[in-house]
Amino acid sequence: MTRPTIKDVAERAGVSNATVSRVLNNNPHVDDNLRSRVMEAVSTLGYQPNRDARRLRAQSSNVIGLIISDIQNPYFISVIGGVEDAAYARQMNVILCNSNEDLSKQAMYLRVMEAERVAGLIIVPCHCNQADDILQLSKTGIPIILLDRVLVSGNMDAVLVDNVRGAQEAVTHLIELGHRRIALIGGPAYVQTGRDRNQGYRNALMAAGLPIDEHLIRSGDFKMESGYRLTSDLVTNGDPPDAIFVANNLMTLGTLRALRELRIRVPEDIALVGFDDMPWSGDLYSPLTAVSQPTYELGQEAVHLLLRRLADPEAPYRTMTLQTRLVVRESCGAQLRN
Amino acid sequence: MTRPTIKDVAERAGVSNATVSRVLNNNPHVDDNLRSRVMEAVSTLGYQPNRDARRLRAQSSNVIGLIISDIQNPYFISVIGGVEDAAYARQMNVILCNSNEDLSKQAMYLRVMEAERVAGLIIVPCHCNQADDILQLSKTGIPIILLDRVLVSGNMDAVLVDNVRGAQEAVTHLIELGHRRIALIGGPAYVQTGRDRNQGYRNALMAAGLPIDEHLIRSGDFKMESGYRLTSDLVTNGDPPDAIFVANNLMTLGTLRALRELRIRVPEDIALVGFDDMPWSGDLYSPLTAVSQPTYELGQEAVHLLLRRLADPEAPYRTMTLQTRLVVRESCGAQLRN
DNA sequence: ATCGGGGGAGAAATCGTTTTCTTCAAAATC
DNA sequence: GATTTTGAAGAAAACGATTTCTCCCCCGAT
Known part of the structure; x- marks a missing residue:
């Protein structure tokens, strides 16, 4: 018994x-x-x-903490998978937490991680400025790997995606197809990925010598509802753009829904390109051209960085930047012109 | 330090x-x-x-194990959320594992759970017959809650969805709209949910006095590829049905892709209803009528059952069955006829 | 023949808690 | 006033592993 x-x-x-x-x-x-x-x-x-006894004696655990910012976002599922597979391959277990983009919830989970004495922590911070508690936890000696989003202050390991380049490539694609009045449904300024993607948008326009029209730029919060609202606003007030770049997947779904309800055809009336590809992007109302991120690899690399730091706590901090890939489907009208 | x-x-x-x-x-x-x-x-x-010391002394942990069968399936994201929220509300942590519908991986994670001395385990078993290891773990005294799928043998707590009724309602809906030759892209027979949904399909036809045509019945494995393949096969060989009921979300996506590639319009040429609603079901190529499951509640109730058993190990086993809800959109042609 | 070295294995300390046991003093009972 | 009861708080045991310490034996070198 x-x-x-x-x-x-x-x-x-x-x-x-x-x-x-x-x-x-x-x-x-x-x-x-x-x-x-x-x-x-x-x-x-x-x-x-008994692992508790073992951990107590060894003063070290084989548990990796993983705090992600929104478990509802399909983007992170693949990340979780990458972390899990890499962790279990090294006999490590994963404790998953969901901060739900909520700073106070994130703070709570950070305390849990500290109390659990996790071997290391992989985190998608929900705010790139207000991160004192993360920095503080880092000071206690727990290795921390930032995933997807970097902090404005503090030196840490990080695994990121080249958001500027990815966004620039997407918008350049629209320009090459002949679109000129390109709107942006951007990300929030308090998240680095939001900033970077907005920057990529500007870079592309500037590189093509196109003017930047602030009337065509809106800023959302990465949730579906804001994509819906900002798009409705954008296309009904003043003269609508002939293309839209949306800075993440959920907002893109909102945009798509708004356009459909307004009976605006994609890509005939307005072309559309989004950040974040999804498995069913090709099955949407208008098959979506999107910037695909190496999400699974992102999770894996985070674990690798963590293991490296556990093996050598004095190693210099490293930021690993993975590249995106533009997946061209029909929503930009590429097929129409080729 | x-x-x-x-x-x-x-x-x-x-x-x-x-x-x-x-x-x-x-x-x-x-x-x-x-x-x-x-x-x-x-x-x-x-x-x-120090939680390790505490657990060692108390001989009990505050960790709940959660083994799900496919983290790629959006269906489970919401389940995870429900489990997490309910667990953390009771100061319990969750260790998440993904068996990926693989019996050997499931066996490995079961061993991990035993070694971790989790307080209890919530599991979506990947096979309803071959579950000796689950039963064995149960014998060691760890409370186990089955989620979504029941085992053919062994008495345990379980929280399920009324799959028979949900499927029956969906197919009845098709019948009421005038469809007669209704095909089934069914689930695998080795999973209880697959069996139940197939049974619901038959019940609906029988209740309406319609013949059951085995030529219109295919059996998939709940993955997208099988939905794609079986649908292509179904509509190109012999005379196609005028409606299809698909037994889960991923296969429905496959079906949708197949129909689109074959230039078969939904619902004009073939009506479609699927099991499992998704947040973006309304944004698909054809807005999908689907059986919506209370996934978040499913996760929550599993935790509640677990806590109840921890409080009273001798309580009689309970199976909790939650009801589904048919979400009507355009893919059945309801709008066309009303 | 004596000493040193090293390997094999048990005894005991250790990790950080919780809980039982013990002690002591004050309050309550007769 | 003597004895039992109560309660507060420290000492020590316990949880189940790992690791250091210690002992013993055997082998080789002087």
């Missing part, structure tokens, strides 16, 4: 528990005869070491 | 560590004077109890 302990194994094998421990941890200085006796006792009893 | 222990707190407050422990656990038999001294020491040192 009750689970066997190392003592039970030792008793059954007729050795001390120190010897059992040595066998389990592959200590070479143990007699083959005893070793096999221990192994047998372990398997007949179905013994598994 | 190093984290403070209960000893440091005791020393600073000038009391024994037993007293500190008593204060922290709200033991009433402690002098108010000492109590406040301890509280102050705790807050100035920023002390947080």
